Amino acid sequence: MLKGLKIFFFFLILGFAIPASAGNPTAYLNFASFSTPTGKCFFETYLSVVGNSLKFVKSGKDKYVAKAHVTISFKQGDSLVSSANFNVVSPEVSDSSNKPNFIDVHRFWLPKGNYTLVFTLDDPNDASHKTITMKQAVYSGYRSDTVVISDPEFLSSFSQSNNLGPYNKCGYTMIPYVFQHYPQSVNKLCFYCEIYNTIKFIPREKFKIVYSIQSDESLSLDQSSNFTSSAEQDADTVVPFMAQVPIGNLPTGSYNLLVSVIDMNNHVMAKRRYSFTKDNPGVKSTHIPPGFAVYMSNRDTLEESIRCLAPISKNNEQGYVMSDSLNWVPMPELKRWFYYFWQSRDSLHPLEAWQKYLGDVIKVNNTFNMPNLKGYRTDRGRIYLQYGPPNIRDVEKMNPVTYPHEIWEYYKLPDGEIDTKFVFYSTAVETNNYVLLHSTATGEIHNPQWQSALYSTVGSGLPSNLDNEKVQDQLGEDVNDEFDNPH
Numbered sequence: 001m002l003k004g005l006k007i008f009f010f011f012l013i014l015g016f017a018i019p020a021s022a023g024n025p026t027a028y029l030n031f032a033s034f035s036t037p038t039g040k041c042f043f044e045t046y047l048s049v050v051g052n053s054l055k056f057v058k059s060g061k062d063k064y065v066a067k068a069h070v071t072i073s074f075k076q077g078d079s080l081v082s083s084a085n086f087n088v089v090s091p092e093v094s095d096s097s098n099k100p101n102f103i104d105v106h107r108f109w110l111p112k113g114n115y116t117l118v119f120t121l122d123d124p125n126d127a128s129h130k131t132i133t134m135k136q137a138v139y140s141g142y143r144s145d146t147v148v149i150s151d152p153e154f155l156s157s158f159s160q161s162n163n164l165g166p167y168n169k170c171g172y173t174m175i176p177y178v179f180q181h182y183p184q185s186v187n188k189l190c191f192y193c194e195i196y197n198t199i200k201f202i203p204r205e206k207f208k209i210v211y212s213i214q215s216d217e218s219l220s221l222d223q224s225s226n227f228t229s230s231a232e233q234d235a236d237t238v239v240p241f242m243a244q245v246p247i248g249n250l251p252t253g254s255y256n257l258l259v260s261v262i263d264m265n266n267h268v269m270a271k272r273r274y275s276f277t278k279d280n281p282g283v284k285s286t287h288i289p290p291g292f293a294v295y296m297s298n299r300d301t302l303e304e305s306i307r308c309l310a311p312i313s314k315n316n317e318q319g320y321v322m323s324d325s326l327n328w329v330p331m332p333e334l335k336r337w338f339y340y341f342w343q344s345r346d347s348l349h350p351l352e353a354w355q356k357y358l359g360d361v362i363k364v365n366n367t368f369n370m371p372n373l374k375g376y377r378t379d380r381g382r383i384y385l386q387y388g389p390p391n392i393r394d395v396e397k398m399n400p401v402t403y404p405h406e407i408w409e410y411y412k413l414p415d416g417e418i419d420t421k422f423v424f425y426s427t428a429v430e431t432n433n434y435v436l437l438h439s440t441a442t443g444e445i446h447n448p449q450w451q452s453a454l455y456s457t458v459g460s461g462l463p464s465n466l467d468n469e470k471v472q473d474q475l476g477e478d479v480n481d482e483f484d485n486p487h
Contacts, residue, residue: 024053024054024123024126024130025049025050025053025054025068025121025122025123025126025130025132026049026050026053026132027047027048027049027050027053027068027070027121027132028047028048028050028178028179029045029046029047029119029134029178030045030046030154030176030178030179031043031044031045031046031117031138031151032044032046032150032151032152032153033138033139033140033141033142033150033151034150034151034194035141035142035150035194035196035238036238037236037237037238039144040109041109041110041111041112041140041141041142042107042108042109042110042140043074043107043108043109043110043138043140044105044106044107044108044153044166045072045104045105045106045108045117045119046103046104046105046153046176046178047070047088047103047104047105047106047178048101048102048103048176048178048179049068049088049090049101049102049103049104049121050101051066051090051099051100051101051102052099053123054066054067054068054090054099054123054125054126055123055125055126056090056093056096056099056125057125059092060092062094063092063093063094064092064093064094064095064096065089065090065091065092065093066089066090066099066102066123066125067087067088067089067090067123067124067125068087068088068090068121068122068123069086069087069121069122069123069124070084070085070086070087070088070104070119070120070121071083071084071085071118071119071120072084072106072108072117072118072119073117073118074108074110074115074116074117074118074138074140075115075116075118076113076114076115076116081110081111081115082108082109082110084106084108086104086106087124088102088103088104089102090102103175103176103178105166105167105176106166107166110140110141111140111141112140112141112142113139113140113141114137114138114139115137115138115139115140116135116136116137116138117135117136117137117138118133118134118135119133119134119135119136120132120133120134121133142196143197144196144197145197146197146201146269146270147195147196147197147198147200147201147202147261147269147270148195148196148197148270149193149194149195149196149259149261149270149271149272150193150194150195150196151193152191152192152193152257152259152272152274153174153176153191153192153193154176154177154178154189154190154191154274154276155174155175155176155177155190155191155192155242156175156176156177156190157174157175157190158172158173158174158175158190158192158242159172159173160172160173161173169192169240170240172242174192177190180275180276180277181276181277181278181279182247182276182277182278182279183279184279184280184281184282186247187246187247187248188244188245188246188247188248189213189244189245189247189257189276190242190243190244190245191242191243191257191274192240192241192242193240193241193259193272194238194239194240194241195209195233195238195239195241195261195270196237196238196239197237198233198235198236198239198261198269199235199236199237201235201269202235202263202269203235204235205235205263205264206232206233206234206235206264207232207233207235207261207262207263207264207269208230208231208232208233208261208262208263208264209230209231209233209239209241209259209260209261209262210228210229210230210259210260210261210262211228211229211230211243211257211258211259211260212228212229212257212258213245213247213250213255213256213257213258214255214256214258215253215254215255215256229243230262231243245257247278248280249280249283250278250280250283251278251280251283252278252279252280252281252283253277253278254275254276254277255275255276255277255278256273256274256275256276257273257274257275257276258271258272258273258274259271259272259273259274288335288336288339289350289351291351292335292338292339292350292351292354295338295354295358296331296334296335296338299326299327299331299334302331302334302335302338303325303326303334305338305358306320306321306326306334306337306338306341307321307322307323308358308361308374308376309321309341309357310322310376310377310382311376311381311382311383311384311385311386312357312385312386313341317341320334320337342354357385360384360385361375361376361385363384364376364378364380364381364384364385365381367380367381368380368381368384368432368434369432370431370432370433373433378432378433378434379424379434379435379436380406380424380434380436383408383422383436387410387413387414387441388410388414390408390409390410390422391409391410391411392407392408392409393406393407393408393409394406394407394408394409401455402425402454402455403425403426403427403453403454404425404426404434405423405424405425405426405434405437405454406423406424406425406434407421407422407423407424408421408422408424409421410422410441413441417441417442419440420439420440420441421439421440421441422436422438422439422441422444423436423437423438423439423450423454424436424437425437425453425454437450437453437454438450
């Protein structure tokens with residue numbers, strides 16, 4: 001018999017399943033291998049049958065029930081080592097449109113070795129008798145010459161019980177959680193595993209079981225925020241272990257549950273990694289994908305990456321992007337802010353969205369840079385980054401009676417506004433400093449006297465009255481036509 005099980009409850013500061021079929025009928029199968037103190041091996045299967053994939057029939061007055069016929073076999077080559085042929089019956093329901101999922105646990109005593117698990121499923125109440133078959137290579141048993149951590153059994157619930165049966169181990173009734181995925185509605189992760197052979201390598205001593213939840217495909221912004229906890233245990237042939245971890249504040253993502261056995265000298269004796277995913281759209285991620293790391297390699301690089309977001313930032317984001325110095329903000333906070341910025345724009349592909357924008361920043365810096373002003377901080381750079389490249393860009397640098405100017409036309413802006421124009425001009429021929437003089441876009445500068453401002457050049461021979469809204473110079477140049485029909 002296994003000794004009594006200790007249960008540990010810990011809390012996060014941060015806030016296997018195999019589908020049997022993609023069609024009908026449908027079930028999900030998970031499994032785990034365990035060993036007894038005497039060295040015998042047993043293999044458990046955890047099955048969740050999808051109620052909506054089966055036909056519910058009357059079982060009595062105003063009651064309906066479904067049935068799944070299941071066969072589970074273990075083979076070595078052509079030899080059948082163990083099998084079970086059984087029906088799994090759903091709970092009775094009063095409404096045949098309400099079809100709950102239902103579960104089954106089976107235990108098989110298997111000698112240590114490699115097997116092919118063959119699983120079949122059909123619906124006896126369905127006249128088509130469509131049978132679903134799945135095969136999976138599995139292994140039963142564990143090494144005896146080292147400390148080993150067993151497969152996990154993820155649980156949806158557990159309770160103390162002295163009953164006997166496949167749902168019971170170590171004085172507890174354990175209801176399996178078959179899936180690798182935890183939806184937003186599931187707020188805790190419960191798991192059970194066993195540690196083998198510690199008595200051989202840590203005799204008469206205690207050891208620690210250390211476990212943590214870490215991101216599978218991303219890099220922690222703050223390593224101290226990773227969830228880690230531990231529990232002391234006495235060495236024994238078999239040490240059962242169960243823990244419950246609240247995951248209600250865990251952001252959406254892929255994760256690993258890491259379990260390690262560590263002696264009192266902090267030597268790692270064994271470790272296992274169990275993967276799962278969490279869906280929690282209401283919680284911001286505290287991790288960033290590794291691809292972002294190159295843009296956060298040092299403070300100067302990160303601050304510049306943040307400042308160049310000014311053209312596309314919202315009012316509540318201006319505090320960071322318009323600051324000349326961000327030394328007052330800790331690096332972890334800057335990293336989180338920068339990642340959240342892009343995650344809020346494209347939750348599925350934030351890195352790709354940033355890299356595309358960065359390409360545009362490099363382009364405007366090369367085109368509009370000034371000795372003391374980055375291209376993205378110029379008016380032309382800001383308009384380009386905010387609205388994209390213009391459909392038409394009309395450049396007038398050599399007109400003798402107007403300041404150098406450009407007229408940009410957009411057929412359609414990202415917000416849907418159509419046929420908008422922007423007029424930029426420079427009062428110094430030798431510089432690249434063109435400022436926005438006039439635009440027809442909503443929210444941009446609207447200057448009815450923009451034409452007069454363009455003609456207010458020394459020696460133009462034109463009046464400098466900026467109240468004039470339409471001007472035609474003595475040489476016959478017509479900026480009205482240029483504005484109406486840029487080319």
